[in-house]
Amino acid sequence: MNYLLSLLNRMVGDEQMTRELFAGVIGLSVVLLVVALAVLAKGLQSPVQRRLLSIKRGHAIEHRAPASNLQMMLEQVGQRFSSGEKGQASKTRTLLIHAGYRSPSAVQVYWAIRLLLPLIMTGITIMLLPFIPNLSLLLGVGLLMLVFGVGWLAPAIYVGARKEARMSRLLIAFPDALDLMVVCVESGLALPQAIERVAEEMSVSQPDLALELALVNAEVRAGIPSTEALKHLAERTGLDDIRGLVSLLAQSIRFGTSVGTTLRIYAEEFRDRRTQMAEEKAAKVGTKLVFPLIFCLWPSFFLVAIGPAIISVFKVFGKI
Template identity: 65%
Template sequence: MDFLLGLFSRITGNEELARLLFIGVVGISAVLAASAVILLMLGLQDPVQRRLALIKRGHSGSSAGQEAPGNLQLLLERVGQRFASTESAKTSVTQTLLTHAGYRSSSAVQMYWAVRLMLPLLLVGLTLLLLPMIPGVSLNIGLVLVLMAAGIGWLLPALYVGKRKEARQGRLRAAFPDALDLMVVCVESGLALPTTIERVAEEMSVSQVELAEELALVNAQIRAGISSTEALKQLAVRTGLEDVQGLVSLLAQSIRFGTSVADTLRIYADEFRDRRTQAAEEMGAKIGTKLIFPLIFCLWPSFFLVAIGPAMIGVFRAFGNM
């Protein structure tokens, strides 16, 4: 508390004004905290308001296998919805990013922006509480720490979603060759394309869960009346992989011109194996360049120390005896 009073005194230059400002900040913070707690504990627990919120977000309380969202999730969705409505130009880009990361919920964009808004405020509050415990912290250092906390809170959700997107696409890319081989076998055995997709999704539901879910969603869309080409195009959009986009283009041309789907899948499987071999060769060719910096900073100093160290010690001893 003394640290905060001193901080306000340095900013305003007047002790009385600093006290009034400190009391005002404490009062506003208490009112906001109490309002948040009341909204969380009472407002969202009202059965009518909760039911309306569930209807607006498209959630059916009687659907099996799904749990109703909690009060905190509904609160975050409301906060994010206010911000996302003003950022309509970025909504499609954010929704695409979240879809590639595996968040396909209708409220994923609102939740994302709510977390990006509330996390910096939370970290700034924690920083202000921890600053008095650090001895010898000046005003400039305190402001830098607060700004760093706000920046970390703003960038951390984006970095997490980006890493999750890369990891998910890596797993899908690794599982894609196995799915292609299974599809070739199923099509050559006489199964239609929707039945092939369904069978491959069932076979890969244990080893590759994410790709199995995507293929099962494609099969569900085809059963709902969407054409196979459109369902596969939506699969390419959801995954964001160039390999899947190439497969969709080939299958669309095969379906349009009436050529054999098995031949198309076999040709693309061979092409994908060649592309994967080229990617492996490219990664192997980069190893020599990547090893330059570890060799320079780790191995060569030790080599010079072992090779030249004894000679340098002998030279120093010879000049020391003179």
Template identity: 75%
Template sequence: MDYLLGLINNAVGNEQAARLLFVGAIGLSALLAAVTLVMLIQGLQDPVQRRLSLLKRGHGELAHGEPPPSNLQLMLEQVGQRFSSAEEGKVSATRTLLTHAGYRSPSAPQVYWAVRLLLPLLLIGVAFLGLPLIPKLSLLVGVLLVGSAAAVGWLLPAIYVDKRKQARMGRLRAAFPDALDLMVVCVESGLALPQAMERVAEEMTVSQPELAEELALVNVEIRAGIPSTEALKHLADRTGLEDVQGLVSLLAQSIRFGTSVADTLRIYAEEFRDRRTQAAEEMAAKIGTKLVFPLIFCLWPSFFLVAIGPVIIGILRTFGKL
């Protein structure tokens, strides 16, 4: 307390005004914390409010075996509702990002923005608690530390979601050729496209569960009455892969004009296999350039130290005797 009071006194230049500001800040913080705690307790314990929250998030009736949302999840959804897109029927960039990362829940954008809002506040509080432990800390350095904590808290969820998105898209891209080969075999054996996708999803459930889930979802949408072309477009939107979008366009044209789906899948599988080979060759060609920096900063200093070090020591000993 004395440390924070000293910082405010150095900034204001008046001890009495600094004490008033300090007491006012503590009182306001305590009042806001108490009001927030009371509202959260009332909102989470009231069954009517909980039921209304479930209805707002689209969980009026929970699916069989689906666990009910926790109080923490409902609280995060309520906090993040102010930041999520309010336009109905329009997919926001946040929802697209979360869908590509594997979060398809209707409340995912609310939880995402709530975490991005609350995490900086939490890290700011931790920074304020840690400032007295740093000796001889100036006001400017303290402000920079608090600002850095807030920036880290704001950017960390976005970085995590982006990394998860890249990893998921990489796994889908790696599993896509095998799924194409299996679909070609299923279609040539006489199965229709939805049944072929269902069979491939069953076969890839263990090895590639994410792609199997996406294919099974396409089959569910087709059974629900959605046209095949629309269900395939939804698949391309959920995955975010250009390869899947190209396949969807080819399959849509094949279904529209009545051409052979098996021939379309076989041709695209060959093209995709060639494209994957070219991507691997491109990555292999970049290895030489990428190895330059580890060689310069890691290997060459050690080499020069071993090769030239004894010579330099001998020269210093020789001139030292003179």
């Protein structure tokens, strides 16, 4: 407490004003915290509010698990931020869908975490500042800004990394799915039944792709045309290669050409592209190993090879 007062005193210059300002900030923070907790507790404990939020989130169906209080609180906090920015919310929703988060409240929860995490980390850092010795005012402010920035960017970095990892898994697994689909189509199954069969076969080895194919089959069963369901698949995955496959299948269905031939040709191209990607990554390994070899192995080699000679030279010059 005294440390924070000294920091404020350096900024303001008047000790009496510093104490009044500090007391006012603490009082305002306590009032806002009490009001926020009261509003959230009232909204979460009200049966009507809980029922409305459950219906809005799609949990009116009995077999789905009800939302927890923490999740509903995050939805309420994030909804205040994302309600006025429809374009940003749409972009964020696309990012979350590509990362595998399909919940209707995923955008609200995402923005709530991005808002609350920097504040929580900043508050913890402020409490830990008095335990850091010889900390100047400029360094303390810089540390707070750094912690706030890390808290703001960490959820976005995590979601982006999850998106890239998921897209890589889908891209690697898709040629195998196409091969299985070719076998099913050429054996007499229609395209929706082939997609359903492939989804069942790949549910263990590639659960991400199996879930996407199962969603395609569910949309077809609901009455959506196959081309539209495949377009939705391309939008959910975000892969350009799948968009190309959807265009080829749409043309094949429109003009009455063989779907099996189209799938076989595209599966071969897809497999060649995957092989080229693997060769490209293998070619980059040599360049990427240069820096670990220089910074990790070279100092050890230098000490082992030249260290004894240097010690002998120092001994000889020490006797002189």
